[in-house]
Amino acid sequence: MPTIFLLLFPFKFFHRFLDCIKMRKQILIAFGDVFTGTFRDGSDGSMDFRCFAGLYLLLRIFILCFYYIPSQHSEVILYLETATCLVFGGILMIFRPFKRTITNFANFLIISLLGLMSALCLISEQKGVLVNLVSLVHIPMI
Numbered sequence: 001m002p003t004i005f006l007l008l009f010p011f012k013f014f015h016r017f018l019d020c021i022k023m024r025k026q027i028l029i030a031f032g033d034v035f036t037g038t039f040r041d042g043s044d045g046s047m048d049f050r051c052f053a054g055l056y057l058l059l060r061i062f063i064l065c066f067y068y069i070p071s072q073h074s075e076v077i078l079y080l081e082t083a084t085c086l087v088f089g090g091i092l093m094i095f096r097p098f099k100r101t102i103t104n105f106a107n108f109l110i111i112s113l114l115g116l117m118s119a120l121c122l123i124s125e126q127k128g129v130l131v132n133l134v135s136l137v138h139i140p141m142i
Helices: 002-008 012-021 025-036 052-068 071-095 101-126 134-141
Strands: none
Touching: 002 025, 002 052, 012 025, 052 071, 071 101
């Protein structure tokens, strides 16, 4: 539920929907502002990137779900995780959704390191050495 709320929060139709169902709109808006406060909101003439809060949460859930796939497919898991990290890192650097540049760069660095560690695990697994470095970098992702 919070993920869907964070994805739809920047859109006006969602605010109209909240008016129609007569929920505690002010509490929900305050909740959304807390989670989307670090993202650009379009007030300075740029695009509204507050929906990235929900996308970022979905990315975390998606990457953590890779560990629930049976271990006989570990090579495929590492390929998917590396590709996911590279694509999302590229999206972060292209759109720069955060208000502060240092936050954009730090998140890009964390995602890129996760992708690099996945690639290193993939290479080591192909050579027959079983190393699981990726679980170390998932701690900040949680």
